[in-house]
Amino acid sequence: MEVIKSAVWFQKHTCEAWIKAIESVETFEEHKVTDFLVLLIPYATNSNCKKQVECVLKNKVRSGCITNQLLQNIFRSHTQVLMFYFTSILSLAQTLLRSVKPVVFLFGSHLFKHAFRMFDRYCQQEAIVALVTHVCSGHADEVDTALDVMGDLVSSHTAAVALHVVFIKGILDHLDNLNCQQIRKLFQILCALGVSPEGAHIEVTSLLELARTCCEHSPVATAFYFDELADLVQMKSLDAKVM
Known part of the structure; x- marks a missing residue:
């Protein structure tokens, strides 16, 4: 990989050759785990190749x-290598998440989730920040997908997200830009964080109180908020310190 990286960094024609080699592969069976890495290297090291890599990857997806299966194998086998390229992976995930093609933005969501699950706390923080940016973007499909990703992460990694x-x-500063379904998704996420473990309850309590305050002027938002909170209390899954 270091040889490929050096060649791509210093020689434009080498970069284009690698991308075209990946582009020429026509079936899933022919693709290797390292193919994603081969695309990632020029994306990370050569700004002139970014659009080309994005185009090739979208077409491949x-x-x-x-x-996603190939993506899972990549993250399992090359976690440390991928972490080195985290900034580029996050940038690529954000680009894919903005796509209007469902299969493409779903792949972007998988990229977000794999990165969060496999990388360290700093990377997790940056992934959450990026998702928040998408939720606040005002673009409906982008908002929905980002909320779905965040919801999945809260379900499987509550403590880490908390x-x-x-x-x-x-x-919460952008509630007016969310539709009813999106507000419900948001409050499901916020209330689920109330199940967070020891050490996070103070911050989560503040967040829930802030959510309640922010939705005071919206009957619909208020209804969703208390509906989700009531479900948690009824299931007795709310952290005792939050209650």
Whole structure:
């Protein structure tokens, strides 16, 4: 990989050759785990190749040649290498998440989730910040996908997400830009964070109180908020310190 990186960095024609080599692969079976890495290196090291890499990857995802299964294998096998390129992975995930093609933005959401699950706390923080940015973007499909990703992460990694609730607070300033379904998703996330473990309850309590205050002038938002909170209390899953 270092040889490829050096060649791509110093020689434009080498960069283009690697991208074209990946582009020429026509079936899922022919793709190797390292193919994503080969695309990632020029994306990270050569700004002139970014658009080309994005185009190739989107086409590969749409055609089913590069799938979430391949992505899972990459993250399992090359976690440390991928972490080195985290900034580029996050940038790529954000670009894919903005796509109007469902299969493409779903792949972007998988990229977000794999990065959060496999990387360290700093990377997790940056992933949450990026998701918050998408939620506050005002673009309906982008908002929905980002909320779905955040919801999945809260369900499977509640404690890890709860460490970054200070960034999630920013979404509450944009309630007026969310539709009813999106507000419900947001409050499901906020209330689920009330199940957070020891050490995060103070921040989560503040967040829930802020959410209640922010929705005081919106009957719909208020109804969703207390509905989700009531469900948690009824299931007795709310952290005792939050209650």
